[in-house]
Amino acid sequence: AQSVTQLGSHVSVSEGALVLLRCNYSSSVPPYLFWYVQYPNQGLQLLLKYTSAATLVKGINGFEAEFKKSETSFHLTKPSAHMSDAAEYFCAVSVVWGAQKLVFGQGTRLTINP
Amino acid sequence: DAGVTQSPTHLIKTRGQQVTLRCSPKSGHDTVSWYQQALGQGPQFIFQYYEEEERQRGNFPDRFSGHQFPNYSSELNVNALLLGDSALYLCASRLTQGNDSPLHFGNGTRLTVT
Numbered sequence: 001a002q003s004v005t006q007l008g009s010h011v012s013v014s015e016g017a018l019v020l021l022r023c024n025y026s027s028s029v030p031p032y033l034f035w036y037v038q039y040p041n042q043g044l045q046l047l048l049k050y051t052s053a054a055t056l057v058k059g060i061n062g063f064e065a066e067f068k069k070s071e072t073s074f075h076l077t078k079p080s081a082h083m084s085d086a087a088e089y090f091c092a093v094s095v096v097w098g099a100q101k102l103v104f105g106q107g108t109r110l111t112i113n114p
Numbered sequence: 115d116a117g118v119t120q121s122p123t124h125l126i127k128t129r130g131q132q133v134t135l136r137c138s139p140k141s142g143h144d145t146v147s148w149y150q151q152a153l154g155q156g157p158q159f160i161f162q163y164y165e166e167e168e169r170q171r172g173n174f175p176d177r178f179s180g181h182q183f184p185n186y187s188s189e190l191n192v193n194a195l196l197l198g199d200s201a202l203y204l205c206a207s208r209l210t211q212g213n214d215s216p217l218h219f220g221n222g223t224r225l226t227v228t
Contacts, residue, residue, distance in 0.1 A: 004156075041221065042221050042222075043118070043204055044206075044219040045219070046217070090156050100159075100162040100169075100170065101147070101159045101162065101170055102157075102159065104156030104157050104158070105156050106155060106156050107156050
């Protein structure tokens with residue numbers, strides 16, 4: 001069975017600072033990995049996805065993530081935080097491409113300080 | 115192009131009652147799945163519908179059931195509601211065929227059980 005662990009339920013950074021949200025996964029087969037963002041009272045929006053084509057994945061809004069098999073990690077980064085980045089971020093894993101069943105982590109709430 | 119739409123947006127029910135939530139997938143999508151997101155948690159997969167049949171199910175009791183209609187819309191039914199069923203229920207859809215069709219999520223239905 002797959003699982004995802006997001007380290008840090010809350011992360012706070014200053015505007016303009018580096019954003020780093022941590023995600024570690026467990027999977028017995030090569031995984032597909034995703035980062036989603038959830039703004040208040042909204043559903044989930046896909047930020048980026050890893051499908052084994054490239055280990056460094058670029059997404060929307062300036063976010064990127066790097067797949068590291070040796071560390072079973074898929075951390076999300078953004079060089080310079082904007083106030084609009086404040087939201088809940090979820091890492092998710094699937095073992096079948098195109099599967100509807102994703103296994104999500106607990107989420108990390110990102111706060112941006114002015 | 116309408117995305118995934120869910121109704122109602124909010125719902126309050128009493129323990130023991132039954133509830134029906136509705137979802138219209140994004141235009142052109144034919145597969146629908148449902149997720150439960152408890153407060154402060156990541157979404158959990160309930161089940162998936164394709165061609166009007168339940169194709170995959172998560173770890174949820176039989177009190178949770180669903181249906182998919184010929185127009186691909188879907189319903190989630192929960193019987194004998196418990197306080198612990200209070201959550202945000204998310205519907206997601208995708209196009210089954212195609213190598214790069216991500217999940218699209220609706221904004222959810224917030225269910226409160228009192």
